[in-house]
Amino acid sequence: MQETPFCLRVGHLLPYSMSDSNTTDFTNLFTFILLGIPGLEAAHVWISIPFCTMYMIAILGNITILFIVKMEPSLHGSMYYFLCMLAIIDLVLSTSIVHKTLSIFWFNSREIEFNACLTQMYFIHCFSVMGSGIFVAMALDRYVAICDPLRHSTILTNPVVAKIGLSVVLRGGIVVLPHPLLARRWSYCRTNIIPHSYCEHIAMVKLACADISASRYYELSVAFLLTGLDVFFITVSYIQILRAIFSLPTKDARLKTFRTCSSHLCVILASYIPPLFSFLTHRFGHNVPLHFHILIANVYLLLPPMLHPIIYGVSTKQIRDRLLQLFNHKGT
Template structure:
């Protein structure tokens, strides 16, 4: 088993492995051991710096967006409510992963409780799905605002926005609940060592000494169905948006209208392209080294979380102007 080889390759994990060496069968191990990024142990310190920087940018950026939207009554509208939902989702997602990951890299704290591992698994996959649903909601908001502007305020009322947000959250929660439920049912009798930096679903269930095709097929079907459906609705919305933009009479009007969608398109691209690359590499890149798989898996989660607030901060004029005004105001008070 590849997982067992990792046990012998990393000397300081031998005590954990030996504690289970005399156990032939355990349904639910008390804990799992996360290896971090196997094969790159010497570089864990440098890798942790980049992950820590991305985490700090994601937290600071998303908290800033939430603060600005809450502070400015003029930003209390559907577009910014969805942006706040995305910010909260990103905060939950990165906080579910990075603190434990950094504890592995910095303090060699590799052990994670069985229940905590399943909880992390649920939060990571659930809120990744929620984030994808919010992209669809944001595309819907842009579609109504550009293609049917006179009815925007009557269609996307605060109540409707709240219903959409609740539907997106319930979709993610209900569809991803079988992940930890099924994982908790499998018997784990070979090893409890996970060759990954967090409790990724497939990385965990592969440790089970049982037929895990139900988990594997459900995971694959869900990824194809949800991602395909979300990408279809986003693409359909933006096709209609682009048709409306190109039908405008002047170039300035077209550029101004397209500018309102630019940040959304950038965020969607930086979110779906790395995820697609990771999915294809995981499914078909059998000759790709394990540490490359794990690095890609981490990057497709963390890089978009860092870029989301940066893109919205730079490309959304209303947020950019309020942020600059806030910085100038604070600076004036500081030096006055």
């Protein structure tokens, strides 16, 4: 039997017929249906295990970083303040997708209200942009520390760090704001089913019956211009850093200096490579199954928040030593 088409608008559910222009207005809230990972429904419970594990490690690791930096006075500096900002961003970003994804996997709770969907979409994109901005700030910190070490404490003072953090937050909040505002304007037709495990921007606006080119172009502009500029500034910073490192007189000095920024390099690679891979598979992997795209889209939001505290905990001596002190104190 052929399914009756319908038209959905924000806040209303409007039955729609091509032959009848009359519509009935209901007051119940408009909801989307998230499918999870289409094609792998039978494996949802098994897929939830690594997702939940990554999330728990991310929560534990980032809270530990925040605790160590707060308790250790020697870590009260610009590098560690930026690291704390990144930890908070990671906590919010991972939490914004996991609670709904796991409720789909475990309880088959697929409905999400329109406003909740917009909020989730906003948080995901907003905190992703903030994370990219923090990487630029951390690259600046490493550049000053290595290329102009005598002036590091006078350049990156606490008020300057606070202003940089505030600008990163404002940039993320303002730049991403058009996403939900544009999405709220559209009328949504034919279906309210999103073939995804969370409210991903393009997956959502594709359901609109209006011309969504404004949303598409704006998302591409943000991706290319904003992320492109961030990557450009990080690259320029590290070119200058590497030049300074290779100009040092001894091999030991070069290795010691390089170790001070190696953790940041690893974090950048862990954060930018998965989204880049997802972007390339979307644009050029036309034969790649949908469930693979959705798995990658989840992994690149969950993997970096899990890896960041591990990388910094292992490679940063001050954090590693303080963590070992905590474990030794508990063991005695």
